[in-house]
Amino acid sequence: MLGIYQVSWSDRVCKGCACIFLLTFCAELDAQQASPWPEGAAPASAVAQQSTGDVAKQGETTFTWRDHPTLDIGDHLQLDFRARIQADVRRSGFMTADGDLDGVDIARRRVGVTGTIDRIATFEVERELDGNNPWRDVYLNYEQFPVQVQGGRFKLPLSLDENTSATNLDFVYRSRAATQLAPGRDVGVMAHGRQGLVRYDVGIFRGDGDNSRADTATHVTGTTTRAGRIVIDPFRGSKSAWRDLQVGVAFTTSTVPEGFGDVRGRSALGESFFTPTIMVNGARRRIALEQRWRPGPFSVKAEYIRLTNERLGQGMDDGDLPPLESAGWYVSGTWILTGEQKSRGPDNPTRPLFQGGYGAIEVGGRIERLSFWSDGIGQISTSPRAEVILRQSDRAATFGVNWFPNRWTKLQFNLVQEQLLIPSRDVAAQTLQFWSRVLRVQFAL
Amino acid sequence: MNSHGEDAATENTETRDDRRVLRIRPSMVCVLVAALLGLSTDLALAQTADDLFDPTALHDIRIRLNARDLQSLHERYLENTFYPGEFEWRGASVGNVAVRSRGTGSRNAIKLGLEIEFDRFIGGQRFLGLRGITLDNLWQDPAILRESLTMALFARLGQPAPRESYARLFINDEYQGLYTIVETIDDQFLSRSFGDPAGYVLEYHWLNEFYGSYLGSRLSAYTMMFEPRTHELESPTTVYSAIERLFYEANRNTDSTWREGVDRYLDVPQFLMHVAIEEFVSELDGISGYAGMNNFYLYRPSDNTRQQLIPWDRDNAFQAVQSSVFLRIDDNEILRRLLGYPDLRELYLQMLEACAAAAAGDRWLEREVVWRAALVTPAVRADPNKPYSNDDVDRGIAFLQSFARDRPAIVLNQVRAGR
Numbered sequence: 001m002l003g004i005y006q007v008s009w010s011d012r013v014c015k016g017c018a019c020i021f022l023l024t025f026c027a028e029l030d031a032q033q034a035s036p037w038p039e040g041a042a043p044a045s046a047v048a049q050q051s052t053g054d055v056a057k058q059g060e061t062t063f064t065w066r067d068h069p070t071l072d073i074g075d076h077l078q079l080d081f082r083a084r085i086q087a088d089v090r091r092s093g094f095m096t097a098d099g100d101l102d103g104v105d106i107a108r109r110r111v112g113v114t115g116t117i118d119r120i121a122t123f124e125v126e127r128e129l130d131g132n133n134p135w136r137d138v139y140l141n142y143e144q145f146p147v148q149v150q151g152g153r154f155k156l157p158l159s160l161d162e163n164t165s166a167t168n169l170d171f172v173y174r175s176r177a178a179t180q181l182a183p184g185r186d187v188g189v190m191a192h193g194r195q196g197l198v199r200y201d202v203g204i205f206r207g208d209g210d211n212s213r214a215d216t217a218t219h220v221t222g223t224t225t226r227a228g229r230i231v232i233d234p235f236r237g238s239k240s241a242w243r244d245l246q247v248g249v250a251f252t253t254s255t256v257p258e259g260f261g262d263v264r265g266r267s268a269l270g271e272s273f274f275t276p277t278i279m280v281n282g283a284r285r286r287i288a289l290e291q292r293w294r295p296g297p298f299s300v301k302a303e304y305i306r307l308t309n310e311r312l313g314q315g316m317d318d319g320d321l322p323p324l325e326s327a328g329w330y331v332s333g334t335w336i337l338t339g340e341q342k343s344r345g346p347d348n349p350t351r352p353l354f355q356g357g358y359g360a361i362e363v364g365g366r367i368e369r370l371s372f373w374s375d376g377i378g379q380i381s382t383s384p385r386a387e388v389i390l391r392q393s394d395r396a397a398t399f400g401v402n403w404f405p406n407r408w409t410k411l412q413f414n415l416v417q418e419q420l421l422i423p424s425r426d427v428a429a430q431t432l433q434f435w436s437r438v439l440r441v442q443f444a445l
Numbered sequence: 446m447n448s449h450g451e452d453a454a455t456e457n458t459e460t461r462d463d464r465r466v467l468r469i470r471p472s473m474v475c476v477l478v479a480a481l482l483g484l485s486t487d488l489a490l491a492q493t494a495d496d497l498f499d500p501t502a503l504h505d506i507r508i509r510l511n512a513r514d515l516q517s518l519h520e521r522y523l524e525n526t527f528y529p530g531e532f533e534w535r536g537a538s539v540g541n542v543a544v545r546s547r548g549t550g551s552r553n554a555i556k557l558g559l560e561i562e563f564d565r566f567i568g569g570q571r572f573l574g575l576r577g578i579t580l581d582n583l584w585q586d587p588a589i590l591r592e593s594l595t596m597a598l599f600a601r602l603g604q605p606a607p608r609e610s611y612a613r614l615f616i617n618d619e620y621q622g623l624y625t626i627v628e629t630i631d632d633q634f635l636s637r638s639f640g641d642p643a644g645y646v647l648e649y650h651w652l653n654e655f656y657g658s659y660l661g662s663r664l665s666a667y668t669m670m671f672e673p674r675t676h677e678l679e680s681p682t683t684v685y686s687a688i689e690r691l692f693y694e695a696n697r698n699t700d701s702t703w704r705e706g707v708d709r710y711l712d713v714p715q716f717l718m719h720v721a722i723e724e725f726v727s728e729l730d731g732i733s734g735y736a737g738m739n740n741f742y743l744y745r746p747s748d749n750t751r752q753q754l755i756p757w758d759r760d761n762a763f764q765a766v767q768s769s770v771f772l773r774i775d776d777n778e779i780l781r782r783l784l785g786y787p788d789l790r791e792l793y794l795q796m797l798e799a800c801a802a803a804a805a806g807d808r809w810l811e812r813e814v815v816w817r818a819a820l821v822t823p824a825v826r827a828d829p830n831k832p833y834s835n836d837d838v839d840r841g842i843a844f845l846q847s848f849a850r851d852r853p854a855i856v857l858n859q860v861r862a863g864r
Contacts, residue, residue: 258513314511316509316514317509318512383541383543383567384529385511
């Protein structure tokens with residue numbers, strides 16, 4: 001979480017005015033960019049250029065602005081410059097030890113460049129403007145052959161939600177399962193491609209990803225990680241409503257050295273409810289199932305992720321303990337009320353604001369659960385070597401509205417109801433239930 | 446012959462019948478086994494805390510820790526990190542207890558002083574009704590018995606004191622040495638000693654030389670020095686105001702109301718008795734210690750503000766048989782002014798006489814030294830981690846015997862001279 005700070009309502013109003021100004025500016029720019037000619041008066045050559053994009057002549061270096069600034073250096077290199085800012089206004093009923101979670105959170109301030117080299121390789125470099133770990137995706141993908149090879153730092157191929165760009169999320173926050181149990185980014189190399197109805201990714205990575213990165217010397221994380229994913233589009237190529245359906249399965253394996261585990265449980269707004277004070281040692285395995293279907297303006301997504309971490313030799317008698325288990329799932333659905341096709345993305349509305357319309361509007365809902373526990377016999381304990389760990393979980397329901405005034409701007413409002421099952425002082429389970437509200441304003445080039 | 450043959454036949458028949466019964470009702474075997482197991486468990490559970498603190502027995506305590514935790518406990522003995530372990534005494538065991546290194550001057554990596562909390566990892570877990578115990582490593586006492594003898598004298602004189610007994614400690618089946626099992630000062634101790642489990646009890650931590658001066662009205666000046674062992678979650682005002690008031694009243698210059706003010710926040714007779722016992726046993730590191738006040742808990746009843754002292758850590762008692770019963774008394778602000786009142790000085794002297802009488806009567810203290818030494822000597826000789834030799838132990842115990850024999854008369858002479 002970056003730079004959470006408290007602001008007064010007057011500050012919020014000022015920021016809101018600034019947002020509206022920027023939004024309007026972008027919309028005007030969008031209108032100008034869409035067509036410099038009055039409707040129906042454009043010359044044929046201009047129409048052709050618009051329809052095919054601003055194609056540079058062979059060997060020339062040109063700078064154009066399509067969805068984002070693009071630099072073409074002859075036929076050899078194309079660079080697309082990107083930038084993204086997301087700001088959240090949050091209000092939660094969950095009271096933390098330090099106060100509450102209310103405030104403004106500048107979630108992301110990122111710049112990046114993507115590009116193509118000689119039409120045989122693509123690359124991406126993306127960086128957060130501040131923070132301790134600013135580099136995001138930094139990779140090169142060699143795609144001359146059917147089996148493509150990607151190397152660098154990028155997300156491990158597990159979890160549909162985690163591998164969806166933050167710009168294109170259906171809800172302000174990713175699912176609890178994706179955020180806490182999917183590995184996230186790491187340095188590695190991966191082969192991937194498509195064979196008929198099947199897409200595949202197989203890779204090896206230096207570590208177990210950023211999402212479970214140990215933040216203290218006493219916490220440990222996975223070492224060299226192997227990951228794989230297979231996604232099947234069973235109706236690909238057909239013209240039925242099912243043609244977009246895809247189902248997939250993914251896995252990772254790594255070894256975690258002896259120490260406090262690093263997988264933790266956080267609520268939607270980031271409050272920790274399961275802290276990693278459990279000793280682990282041995283193999284860490286993830287298995288994930290995913291499904292996505294986007295018929296017309298609708299979408300249905302679901303995922304299940306299970307993470308198992310062995311606790312070899314961690315008993316008080318140096319024996320093995322039952323593994324630390326973590327599991328999460330979600331089911332979500334969205335509906336674009338303004339009729340855009342979900343598979344094409346509502347972020348390019350048919351009738352943008354100030355161009356005869358009011359943009360695209362989408363509503364959605366998600367239910368999810370994230371749990372931590374161990375299967376054992378005996379008394380429940382909060383000991384780091386407890387054989388039986390009390391099940392701790394977060395059950396959440398999210399209701400959201402997304403408004404896309406134009407292709408660069410997105411406003412999201414989420415109402416989240418969460419129910420935490422956490423241990424009380426006497427190690428019995430207690431339930432905390434609360435509501436949170438989040439408004440996200442996003443600008444993306 | 447026939448008769449014998451009939452008997453044999455009868456016996457065989459009975460045996461077959463028994464077998465038949467056993468075959469027909471195998472569940473009875475299970476019931477019998479379960480009953481036997483249950484009986485043994487019940488025998489263990491039938492023990493009480495009084496049995497654990499029985500000083501006439503040499504106990505065996507076994508702790509099992511993960512090998513990594515044991516290594517960490519030794520390497521990081523200066524930290525107060527709790528490690529999970531299993532605790533066993535007389536066949537009764539309890540799991541997921543919390544074990545940490547403890548002690549100030551006695552804290553070391555070779556022979557660990559340990560604090561055991563039964564309820565840290567499992568809320569409400571008790572062992573023999575206890576929330577925890579301390580295992581004193583006897584690191585600073587070659588005579589082995591200083592701590593337990595002093596506590597026994599406190600108890601004999603009707604003063605609140607933790608119960609203690611001796612134990613051979615085994616960690617992961619390896620003998621660690623002779624330890625003293627010390628009762629934890631908590632709400633259960635208050636219940637047993639004062640019938641007041643709702644009382645307040647705070648452990649004094651030595652931070653620097655403190656002689657009872659007033660540290661000001663800010664309660665934060667006292668929070669580091671006094672750690673609450675009950676009512677930990679209550680506001681500092683509730684927990685510390687009576688302590689701040691005590692030192693405020695004790696340092697006022699107004700003579701006319703000084704005694705009344707102090708009496709409101711201190712049980713003066715109990716305080717003087719505590720000091721008298723310390724002076725009788727020539728305590729080096731107590732209320733009138735060589736480096737200021739040390740080694741005590743402060744108890745405040747739930748229904749009034751008159752605070753009392755509870756002794757702790759007496760490894761430095763029995764220093765010198767000729768020690769003055771007024772040694773360093775004037776260093777302490779409260780003691781100095783209390784003993785300035787003739788009646789309180791007389792009360793103090795009477796208490797010293799009571800100490801001498803309790804120790805000398807029927808040669809109680811001397812006999813205590815003898816039987817306790819006989820009980821623990823084999824275990825301490827086998828102690829692989831003690832920082833002193835067996836000769837040191839023998840000399841220390843011999844000194845205690847002479848102290849126990851000679852000290853009462855010396856104290857009585859000093860009392861007579863002090864009047």
